Amino acid sequence: MVDPEISSSGQRVSAVVVNFNSGQYLLDCVGTALMQVDEVFVVDNASADNSLDLLLAKFPNEPRLKTVRNKKNFGFAKACNIGHTNATSDIVLFLNPDCSLENEAISRLAAVLNSDKSIGMVGGLLLNENGSEQGGSRRAVPTPWRSFVRAFGLHRFANRWPRLFYDFHLHRQPLPASHIEVEAISGACMMVKREAIADIGPWDEGYFLHCEDLDLCMRMRQRNWKIMFVPSARIVHVRGVCGSNRPVFVTWHKHKGMVRFYRKFFRHQYPLGLMGLVAVGVWLRFGLVATYHSVKHIGRMLGVRRD
Numbered sequence: 001m002v003d004p005e006i007s008s009s010g011q012r013v014s015a016v017v018v019n020f021n022s023g024q025y026l027l028d029c030v031g032t033a034l035m036q037v038d039e040v041f042v043v044d045n046a047s048a049d050n051s052l053d054l055l056l057a058k059f060p061n062e063p064r065l066k067t068v069r070n071k072k073n074f075g076f077a078k079a080c081n082i083g084h085t086n087a088t089s090d091i092v093l094f095l096n097p098d099c100s101l102e103n104e105a106i107s108r109l110a111a112v113l114n115s116d117k118s119i120g121m122v123g124g125l126l127l128n129e130n131g132s133e134q135g136g137s138r139r140a141v142p143t144p145w146r147s148f149v150r151a152f153g154l155h156r157f158a159n160r161w162p163r164l165f166y167d168f169h170l171h172r173q174p175l176p177a178s179h180i181e182v183e184a185i186s187g188a189c190m191m192v193k194r195e196a197i198a199d200i201g202p203w204d205e206g207y208f209l210h211c212e213d214l215d216l217c218m219r220m221r222q223r224n225w226k227i228m229f230v231p232s233a234r235i236v237h238v239r240g241v242c243g244s245n246r247p248v249f250v251t252w253h254k255h256k257g258m259v260r261f262y263r264k265f266f267r268h269q270y271p272l273g274l275m276g277l278v279a280v281g282v283w284l285r286f287g288l289v290a291t292y293h294s295v296k297h298i299g300r301m302l303g304v305r306r307d
Contacts, residue, residue: 187213
């Protein structure tokens, strides 16, 4: 019997990379992708740096590299839809520009994706630069209750009451020996079947940045498409590259996306008053995180002036 994680899928794969001021990371990402996919479609969200020009200069005669320059930053979801619409393959990989694919990552993902007609989406093992697993590789859906458990540290009681205090950060669990079904994966590296997207609909452009990948996972599962985590497909992910210079902006959209996500999928499962408290908690958290980044920025500025 052939292992589906190492067999070839035999199908074309298009990669969609959304770029925003990614610099050298974009070049490294596309370089590793071109070695494994049939087409790379880079959608640039009005980057202010010269990353797209550097990319085109590095691959001047590469027919498999295609680009779109948006005149404004449309956000991640809309840019993904632009790339998906223009991609020509039945398998589409959404890949962050700060990701580098290790050898055979694409073939392993595609093989699992095609091993079962009910599988609509697969994701690989996201690694930090030190080789440790990132939290987004495999995860449970962060419901309002699970988020409450995580925010107040109640996940520490999961060993005693696992059902009540379940931790959605699955990377703390032992790495499985083979691919497994999960509730959600990260949009940093997400391979999908075109027919699955046609069934559930495109990325929700109501999100600008963050939580749109969870939204897509929720809709996949609602339509009975399976989501698989493939640990043998390894991807190095340097988080926060695109938003490192605008932490408060990124934090705002992350928390705004969280509120949209909760209201969209859980408002009928939780009492109205509780959902109101969840929203208040989300915005209180935003205030704390934004204050932290602002104070940190002021501290850096004062340090520069002293020098």
